[in-house]
Amino acid sequence: xxxxxxxxxxxxxxxxxxxxxxxxxxxxxxxxxxxxxxxxxxxxxxxxxxxxxxxxxxxxxxxxxxxxxxxxxxxxxxxxxxxxxxxxxxxxxxxxxxxxxxxxxxxxxxxxxxxxxxxxxxxxxxxxxxxxxxxxxxxxxxxxxxxxxxxxxxxxxxxxxxxxxxxxxxxxxxxxxxxxxxxxxxxxxxxxxxxxxxxxxxxxxxxxxxxxxxxxxxxxxxxxxxxxxxxxxxxxxxxxxxxxxxxxxxxxxxxxxxxxxxxxxxxxxxxxxxxxxxxxxxxxxxxxxxxxxxxxxxxxxxxxxxxxxxxxxxxxxxxxxxxxxxxxxx
Amino acid sequence: xxxxxxxxxxxxxxxxxxxxxxxxxxxxxxxxxxxxxxxxxxxxxxxxxxxxxxxxxxxxxxxxxxxxxxxxxxxxxxxxxxxxxxxxxxxxxxxxxxxxxxxxxxxxxxxxxxxxxxxxxxxxxxxxxxxxxxxxxxxxxxxxxxxxxxxxxxxxxxxxxxxxxxxxxxxxxxxxxxxxxxxxxxxxxxxxxxxxxxxxxxxxxxxxxxxxxxxxxxxxxxxxxxxxxxxxxxxxxxxxxxxxxxxxxxxxxxxxxxxxxxxxxx
Numbered sequence: 001x002x003x004x005x006x007x008x009x010x011x012x013x014x015x016x017x018x019x020x021x022x023x024x025x026x027x028x029x030x031x032x033x034x035x036x037x038x039x040x041x042x043x044x045x046x047x048x049x050x051x052x053x054x055x056x057x058x059x060x061x062x063x064x065x066x067x068x069x070x071x072x073x074x075x076x077x078x079x080x081x082x083x084x085x086x087x088x089x090x091x092x093x094x095x096x097x098x099x100x101x102x103x104x105x106x107x108x109x110x111x112x113x114x115x116x117x118x119x120x121x122x123x124x125x126x127x128x129x130x131x132x133x134x135x136x137x138x139x140x141x142x143x144x145x146x147x148x149x150x151x152x153x154x155x156x157x158x159x160x161x162x163x164x165x166x167x168x169x170x171x172x173x174x175x176x177x178x179x180x181x182x183x184x185x186x187x188x189x190x191x192x193x194x195x196x197x198x199x200x201x202x203x204x205x206x207x208x209x210x211x212x213x214x215x216x217x218x219x220x221x222x223x224x225x226x227x228x229x230x231x232x233x234x235x236x237x238x239x240x241x242x243x244x245x246x247x248x249x250x251x252x253x254x255x256x257x258x259x260x261x262x263x264x265x266x267x268x269x270x271x272x273x274x275x276x277x278x279x280x281x282x283x284x285x286x287x288x289x290x291x292x293x294x295x296x297x298x299x300x301x302x303x304x305x306x307x308x309x310x311x312x313x314x315x316x317x318x319x320x321x322x323x324x325x326x327x328x329x330x
Numbered sequence: 331x332x333x334x335x336x337x338x339x340x341x342x343x344x345x346x347x348x349x350x351x352x353x354x355x356x357x358x359x360x361x362x363x364x365x366x367x368x369x370x371x372x373x374x375x376x377x378x379x380x381x382x383x384x385x386x387x388x389x390x391x392x393x394x395x396x397x398x399x400x401x402x403x404x405x406x407x408x409x410x411x412x413x414x415x416x417x418x419x420x421x422x423x424x425x426x427x428x429x430x431x432x433x434x435x436x437x438x439x440x441x442x443x444x445x446x447x448x449x450x451x452x453x454x455x456x457x458x459x460x461x462x463x464x465x466x467x468x469x470x471x472x473x474x475x476x477x478x479x480x481x482x483x484x485x486x487x488x489x490x491x492x493x494x495x496x497x498x499x500x501x502x503x504x505x506x507x508x509x510x511x512x513x514x515x516x517x518x519x520x521x522x523x524x525x526x527x528x529x530x531x532x533x534x535x536x537x538x539x540x541x542x543x544x545x546x547x548x549x550x551x552x553x554x555x556x557x558x559x560x561x562x563x564x565x566x567x568x569x570x571x572x573x574x575x576x577x578x579x580x581x582x583x584x585x586x587x588x589x590x591x592x593x594x595x596x
């Protein structure tokens with residue numbers, strides 16, 4: 001097999017702009033490329049995205065590849081896998097990084113099986129093992145109780161990367177760069193999966209990932225009405241409301257408000273965990289908060305091991321008293 | 331309608347964190363005897379998805395589990411929920427695999443089962459959180475795949491799936507046979523039902539070793555791994571939790587407000 005070289009990242013255009021995840025992959029990818037003294041490439045797949053893809057040059061990409069085809073306007077597994085397989089066949093990257101996004105978490109693993117290679121998903125750390133030039137990929141396991149570092153043979157070395165784990169590249173001077181089109185013959189490729197509708201469920205108010213203050217509830221809230229109280233508290237604190245997986249499973253809050261390993265990962269200034277036990281699946285979602293305050297009636301609840309401040313007691317008494325006191329201080 | 335659901339036995343992810351200890355020499359997370367083995371929660375929801383289809387329009391639901399020394403209480407739980415059949419890939423050779431070697435084994439078993447319209451998996455397993463095995467099976471069997479489903483309906487030889495996305499959901503149609511991974515947004519899985527006990531007791535699981543599904547032991551389990559686990563470590567939680575107390579809960583709550591104000595957190 002011909003030598004594999006260079007770091008390639010899968011770019012995403014989100015709402016007409018370079019996605020935040022793409023800037024993070026370019027930031028992290030740049031470090032790896034520099035360590036290897038190799039080139040940083042970005043690949044974009046879509047329809048009429050060539051101009052938008054050029055933004056990647058301004059964020060540090062040395063080369064930008066584009067697979068531009070009307071059939072690729074929206075993510076479709078069969079077509080995107082064929083396109084990526086073609087890109088990899090031609091360009092033979094050493095390393096290929098995806099964001100662990102709706103697209104990446106679906107495309108990355110299936111592509112890895114197509115290529116007969118191993119992938120590590122939801123990585124929070126990447127580094128080079130310099131003597132082998134293999135990529136060391138670290139990710140949380142057991143719902144976040146532990147971290148695992150993996151290595152595998154063969155190229156490309158594949159990973160999907162958790163959003164907000166790599167430092168994003170900064171916009172530099174708009175470098176002049178020419179995108180390289182890659183033509184993929186999709187005529188013979190059937191798309192067996194068809195998206196008939198895309199529904200946006202807009203969340204009122206501040207988005208969880210942007211909120212400075214989050215009030216989150218768990219099993220102990222017990223009902224949708226309970227969550228209405230948390231919503232009021234969040235509003236007063238000018239923050240957002242969220243909850244654990246249990247709350248979603250019970251239908252107390254919509255799934256868009258789930259915080260945790262398979263929900264949204266947040267890092268606000270203040271995370272107020274109300275009646276949340278602190279299972280690692282949930283804590284993975286909020287452990288990077290600057291301050292975690294826990295209210296729980298169980299003094300042995302695991303959350304008190306990760307919180308900065310805690311009150312043991314019934315949230316139905318503690319939360320209103322807490323909020324009312326703050327009101328008087330206004 | 332024939333549905334195969336892959337269910338993995340895992341240490342209970344809801345068990346307290348304290349019950350898990352890292353053995354740095356062996357690179358494994360050891361759970362205390364207090365930690366029960368359970369079906370992977372997302373896989374239970376995959377079983378629930380299959381049973382909802384069975385309730386609505388009839389189906390034969392076959393459960394497929396892989397491992398070593400599988401707990402019969404755990405692997406039979408889906409039968410008590412209402413599934414019809416159980417196939418076990420049980421052998422030392424199947425143990426300690428990664429997504430590759432596990433998908434390889436499961437795909438070979440599914441091929442041997444032969445007749446199926448739908449394969450369901452949980453979106454990821456609670457122990458290693460890879461989220462790849464379902465997609466791997468789909469690729470190995472050349473099946474179309476849809477991930478992160480919260481609703482599955484069958485009509486006219488197609489599955490109509492609601493797929494969870496970051497901003498909402500997609501409505502997807504896929505021709506059968508297909509593989510779909512299920513997420514917790516599907517809702518609570520049903521509890522085992524008393525009325526299923528007698529039927530479940532009569533069901534004898536089919537047990538296969540690698541040779542039964544045409545595979546060499548070195549292609550499955552730990553020998554078939556492509557990912558090598560270099561290091562397992564635990565993030566250290568620095569700092570301690572300051573417990574805020576008071577004569578009454580009210581007082582404690584108010585002290586908390588003052589404290590956070592003082593620290594300029596609020």
